[in-house]
Amino acid sequence: MSKDSPIGIFDSGVGGTSIWKEIHELLPLEHTIYLADSDNAPYGEKPEEEIKRLSVKNTEKLLEMGAKIIVVACNTATTNAIKHLRSTYNLPFIGIEPAIKPAALYSRKKCIGILATKGTLSSELFAKTSDLYSKDTKVVEVVGSGLVELIERGRKDSPEMEKLLTSLLQPMIDAEIDYLVLGCSHYPFIIPTLKKILPPKVSFIDSGMAVAKQTRLVLRSLDLLTESRQHKPEFFTNGDPHILDRIIPAPSDTFSISYMDF
Structure with missing residues (x-):
């Protein structure tokens, strides 16, 4: 993993873009990759083992895409699965808990x-x-x-x-x-x-700014803050890309959205 590797972010759907926004504003040079697991939303009514399975699935995909750190931008996934993720994978995870x-x-x-x-x-x-x-x-x-x-x-x-x-x-x-x-x-x-x-x-x-600050703190402590040019954020969804496009809190010409089966 290198400084220019992306920050991986996943949520049960489009909601975690509220977390992405804070991270992007605080760390504008960082390359961010966001997974919206909308096909499986919501996570909140699912049993713990199913939440863990989905969180592992999302983590594996972000690892395939070269993530240097993973932000679990979902309260339900954090409270039910982040302990398992941290014990399974050798990279830092940032969670989100109710403030x-x-x-x-x-x-x-x-x-x-x-x-x-x-x-x-x-x-x-x-x-x-x-x-x-x-x-x-x-x-x-x-x-x-x-x-x-x-x-x-x-x-x-x-x-x-x-x-x-x-x-x-x-x-x-x-x-x-x-x-x-x-x-x-x-x-x-x-x-x-x-x-x-x-x-x-x-x-x-809400916890958005706290998550962004913790992400910066961890990257800095590991000497993984990027020193290169700004990257265009990438968003991937297994749901309707048009809904994600309408809700992302940024101008539509500043990011890319793709449908992906994951």
Whole structure:
């Protein structure tokens, strides 16, 4: 592996592009390769062994493409599979976990909400993190059932999405949370709808920038930060490329998208 090898990123679909955006902005010279496993989305309702199998599949493909580091841009895959990946492969993995710590720290009302998938909220890693950082804070956990599916279908701004979120978020509104942790990399794309439903006092926290900074830190510590020219980001999906094209937070002429069966 060399400094000019790519940063590999994978997610259960298009949501992890919210993580890619932060990495690309912080490390613009780096070559990034993104895998959207949309054909198998969502991961959140799958059993742990299936999540591990899919994570291994994605990892193997990124290794074939020469990745020097792999970012697991999926909360469910991180909480259920990253320990297995780190023990199996000899390269660094960066995971993404719900940002419970800053939410609990900043909350004045000591009442926060966590919107995440079933796979994340039921994982051992999430339980440990929540117990560690939210002892003095009321935590309202809500499973975002159906949200990833709508986003993957290009329906993130639809009336259907607003109706579903209105129903899901009612327990958080009733509890008067002041911070909402977005525990899935898909969810930053529905912040405009979340703002329409939740009181203005509610702040949102996701893990994108923290993941980007950790990626830079690890690459720097291994002397693997690139010193060459900027590369054009590459995106690959086994789903509909048009949906990925519409959701990537960058001008369409600055990256490439290809369909790939993986």
